[in-house]
Amino acid sequence: MVQQTLNSSWQGVLTKVTNWARINSPWAIHFNSGSCNGCDIQILATLTPRYDVERFGIKLQGSPRHADVLICTGPVTMQARDALLRTYEQMPEPKFVIAVGSCGLSGGVFHGCYNIVGGINELLPVDVFVPGCPPRPEGIIYGVAVLLQALKAGKRPEPIQWSGGGLDGVLHSGSGLEDHHG
Amino acid sequence: MASTIGSLGAAEAVLKPFATTITRPQPERLEVNIHPDNLLAAVRALVDESWGYLSAIVGLDRPAQLAAEGMSQPESAIDVLYLFCSGAAVVTLRITLSYSQAVIPTISGIAPTAMLYEWELREMFGVEVVGLRVTGHLILADDWPAGVYPLRKSFTGFNQPIVGAEGA
Amino acid sequence: MTADTNKFVIPIGPQHPALKEPANFEFWVDGEIVTGASVRLGYVHRGIEKGAEVRTWTQNLYLMERICGICSHVHATAYTLGVEKLAGVEVPPRANAIRQLMAELERIHSHMLWLGVAAHEGGFDTLFMYSWRDRETVMDLLEKISGNKVHYSANLLGGVKFDITPELATEVHKGLDFLEERNRFYLKVVTTDETFIGRTRDIGTMTTEKAEFLGAIGPTARASGVARDIRVDAPYLTYEQFPVKVMTHTSGDLHGRFIVRIHETFESIRVIREILDHMPQGDLTTRVPRRIPAGEAVSRVEAPRGELLYFIASNGSEKPERVKVRTPSLCNWSTVLSLAIGLKLADMPMLLSGIDPCFSCNDRSISLKRGQQGAQVWSWEKLRQYGIEYYR
Numbered sequence: 001m002v003q004q005t006l007n008s009s010w011q012g013v014l015t016k017v018t019n020w021a022r023i024n025s026p027w028a029i030h031f032n033s034g035s036c037n038g039c040d041i042q043i044l045a046t047l048t049p050r051y052d053v054e055r056f057g058i059k060l061q062g063s064p065r066h067a068d069v070l071i072c073t074g075p076v077t078m079q080a081r082d083a084l085l086r087t088y089e090q091m092p093e094p095k096f097v098i099a100v101g102s103c104g105l106s107g108g109v110f111h112g113c114y115n116i117v118g119g120i121n122e123l124l125p126v127d128v129f130v131p132g133c134p135p136r137p138e139g140i141i142y143g144v145a146v147l148l149q150a151l152k153a154g155k156r157p158e159p160i161q162w163s164g165g166g167l168d169g170v171l172h173s174g175s176g177l178e179d180h181h182g
Numbered sequence: 183m184a185s186t187i188g189s190l191g192a193a194e195a196v197l198k199p200f201a202t203t204i205t206r207p208q209p210e211r212l213e214v215n216i217h218p219d220n221l222l223a224a225v226r227a228l229v230d231e232s233w234g235y236l237s238a239i240v241g242l243d244r245p246a247q248l249a250a251e252g253m254s255q256p257e258s259a260i261d262v263l264y265l266f267c268s269g270a271a272v273v274t275l276r277i278t279l280s281y282s283q284a285v286i287p288t289i290s291g292i293a294p295t296a297m298l299y300e301w302e303l304r305e306m307f308g309v310e311v312v313g314l315r316v317t318g319h320l321i322l323a324d325d326w327p328a329g330v331y332p333l334r335k336s337f338t339g340f341n342q343p344i345v346g347a348e349g350a
Numbered sequence: 351m352t353a354d355t356n357k358f359v360i361p362i363g364p365q366h367p368a369l370k371e372p373a374n375f376e377f378w379v380d381g382e383i384v385t386g387a388s389v390r391l392g393y394v395h396r397g398i399e400k401g402a403e404v405r406t407w408t409q410n411l412y413l414m415e416r417i418c419g420i421c422s423h424v425h426a427t428a429y430t431l432g433v434e435k436l437a438g439v440e441v442p443p444r445a446n447a448i449r450q451l452m453a454e455l456e457r458i459h460s461h462m463l464w465l466g467v468a469a470h471e472g473g474f475d476t477l478f479m480y481s482w483r484d485r486e487t488v489m490d491l492l493e494k495i496s497g498n499k500v501h502y503s504a505n506l507l508g509g510v511k512f513d514i515t516p517e518l519a520t521e522v523h524k525g526l527d528f529l530e531e532r533n534r535f536y537l538k539v540v541t542t543d544e545t546f547i548g549r550t551r552d553i554g555t556m557t558t559e560k561a562e563f564l565g566a567i568g569p570t571a572r573a574s575g576v577a578r579d580i581r582v583d584a585p586y587l588t589y590e591q592f593p594v595k596v597m598t599h600t601s602g603d604l605h606g607r608f609i610v611r612i613h614e615t616f617e618s619i620r621v622i623r624e625i626l627d628h629m630p631q632g633d634l635t636t637r638v639p640r641r642i643p644a645g646e647a648v649s650r651v652e653a654p655r656g657e658l659l660y661f662i663a664s665n666g667s668e669k670p671e672r673v674k675v676r677t678p679s680l681c682n683w684s685t686v687l688s689l690a691i692g693l694k695l696a697d698m699p700m701l702l703s704g705i706d707p708c709f710s711c712n713d714r715s716i717s718l719k720r721g722q723q724g725a726q727v728w729s730w731e732k733l734r735q736y737g738i739e740y741y742r
Contacts, residue, residue, distance in 0.1 A: 032393075032394075033393075034393055034394045034395070034396060035394070035419075036394075036416045036417060036418050036419040036422070037418060037419035037420060038416070038419030038422070038500040038501060039419070040419070041419055041420070041463070041500065042499070042500070044482075045482065045486070048479060048482040048483050048486070049479060049483045050483055050486050074394075075396060077323070077392070077393060077394060077395055077396060078322075078323035078325075078326070078395075079322075079323040079324070079392040079393045079395065080393045080394075081323075083393075108416070109412055109413055109416050110396045110397075110398070110401065110413075110416070112339070112401065112404075113396050113397035113398065113400065113401040114332055114337070114339040114340060114397040114400055114401075115322075115323070115332075115395050115396055115397040116396050116397065133416070133498075133501060134419065134499075134500050134501070136499070207645070207646065208435070208647070208648075210584070211648060235562070235565035235567075236565055237565075237650075237657065237659055237676065237681075238659050238661065238674070238676035240661045240672075240674045240676075241674075242663065242672055243672075263661070265648065265659065265661070267650065267657075267659075269583040269584060270583055270584030272648050272650075274648075293565065294563070294564055294565070294684055294688065295564060295565040295681055295684040297684065298389075298680055298683060298684055299676075299680075316388070318390075319390075319392065320389075320390070320391055320392065321391050321392045321395045322392060322395065323392060323395075332397065332400055333399060333400060337400075
């Protein structure tokens with residue numbers, strides 16, 4: 001989706017329509033950068049009847065050139081690194097990345113092993129991290145929803161702050177999430 | 183268990199001509215030390231006897247300890263273990279190769295599944311497998327540095343910064 | 351494999367559209383027929399064997415588990431059994447029974463997952479959806495017992511972490527009843543649906559002799575009449591007290607592999623029921639020292655895909671000297687590489703699925719080579735669609 005800048009009020013309308021289309025039907029692509037498959041199974045489970053994520057308009061398809069969102073698992077092995085970069089580069093702007101699973105955050109249990117890069121954010125700018133080993137399908141869908149909510153507001157997801165104690169229906173994460181972008 | 187012991191006995195009889203030493207590390211296991219020159223004959227003997235199937239080839243890095251003063255420095259070695267299984271019985275053909283002579287013949291002509299195991303052994307340990315026709319890497323990345331064998335004890339990883347996409 | 355420069359070579363890129371882990375196959379084709387095949391693994395190579403040498407014996411439990419998300423428990427079990435052998439400890443029978451129960455539940459999960467995936471490869475998406483929905487039942491049971499749907503971490507060195515309470519047992523029985531009924535339906539589909547049979551009968555046939563010669567293992571070998579099953583050949587855990595029957599088939603083709611796996615699912619259901627009804631009493635753990643005595647042990651278990659072999663060497667310290675993992679899929683690759691020759695390109699997706707490849711166990715994309723025009727990049731999806739279209 002190429003963004004053209006029009007010098008008129010039509011630009012505002014165009015952006016709103018594009019955003020609406022993207023939010024209501026984001027096209028996602030899935031990439032396994034060397035994971036054990038645990039996360040991938042849970043991602044695919046979201047397509048199956050119990051979770052049926054397609055009813056939210058999320059479509060998992062095969063081409064990076066048609067994708068808005070890259071859902072990536074794995075600790076990024078040396079062999080997968082270039083393929084992952086190429087996939088990301090083929091995606092048109094604006095594009096977003098969701099890293100699923102502990103491996104995607106930091107390499108998970110493989111942290112320190114010689115053939116992995118580590119967290120996906122070592123290689124790509126990640127917008128949403130979904131922790132877990134593996135995360136539940138509900139968690140993954142939540143991660144996508146967090147991204148969509150941010151898009152609706154017209155911006156990239158921001159690190160969430162602890163509000164200290166109490167459950168008020170909103171997912172909080174530790175402030176360590178900010179440090180991760182270093 | 184009786185059939186396992188019997189099975190091991192049959193294997194021992196077949197391998198005796200090629201063995202340097204024979205041991206039973208566990209009740210279900212027979213281990214035979216072999217000189218590299220006898221490897222093909224030993225494998226052929228098992229296969230001709232239809233004794234089991236090749237289950238795995240294991241590399242074991244045994245770097246030499248620093249010798250005491252005045253003592254001669256032993257050479258580092260790599261053990262290559264060929265594990266054949268039949269039922270519960272496991273036969274190990276054990277070959278010790280010094281670093282300077284880390285060469286063995288391929289057994290994939292006799293046991294075809296050996297190809298992938300030998301390929302892995304070669305790139306992980308730097309053992310030259312004569313007659314193995316596959317080139318390139320099975321498991322390691324295409325841009326893996328030559329001469330670096332990850333499963334040797336001397337390898338302790340890379341410490342290089344990663345260059346990623348903008349914004350990472 | 352030696353390359354014949356007169357043949358086409360088409361590589362299919364590692365980025366895989368759906369379902370599969372990345373890997374690289376190379377097929378040499380002459381027209382429609384495959385004349386040579388090779389494999390290029392490594393996209394899932396993480397350096398686990400090396401990593402095991404710097405982690406303690408206990409830490410490695412969690413590392414080995416994560417070699418594969420589908421056969422996680424069986425990896426941890428093989429590792430634990432090897433370490434316990436070196437330590438010379440006797441694990442209480444109740445712990446081993448629970449380990450076996452988890453292993454069989456995992457086998458049901460794995461087989462049903464494969465059923466869906468293999469069906470999807472052939473274009474039978476309805477079967478994929480049904481089996482994956484039903485598979486959720488097994489995952490629910492595993493979660494109720496262990497707390498996680500994947501990576502249950504049932505094992506401790508010396509025993510298990512949790513018990514099966516009478517309430518859990520009732521839940522498991524209920525789940526098994528449902529799964530048994532669903533699998534009877536799948537067996538009916540697999541044996542009576544004509545389109546399905548058309549795409550699986552006489553595909554990738556491996557004779558008994560060839561299976562023996564190639565050293566095939568697991569359901570692939572059993573579908574060719576080779577009665578090889580570690581649970582029977584070298585019983586471990588409580589497989590002597592609660593034995594399983596080896597399920598074989600004679601056709602040796604892809605169709606036979608479907609049938610063998612569904613029959614194995616029934617056997618797993620049966621043996622889990624037996625364990626629940628006759629669970630040995632007693633402790634859940636026994637003490638294992640932090641430093642494991644020096645020595646070498648070989649541990650073999652029957653993973654859903656075939657024989658899994660662990661070679662563990664200890665130098666008497668808190669960390670292993672060497673942990674070698676020989677996964678069943680690595681062994682099964684050789685059979686695929688040999689079988690592919692002479693088959694049609696359109697048969698490749700189903701053939702590859704037939705051995706139930708676990709890439710994370712081994713670490714896909716496909717390279718297709720045709721003559722001197724150089725490599726064409728095909729996505730797996732394209733190959734899959736190609737196969738479906740060819741048989742339409």
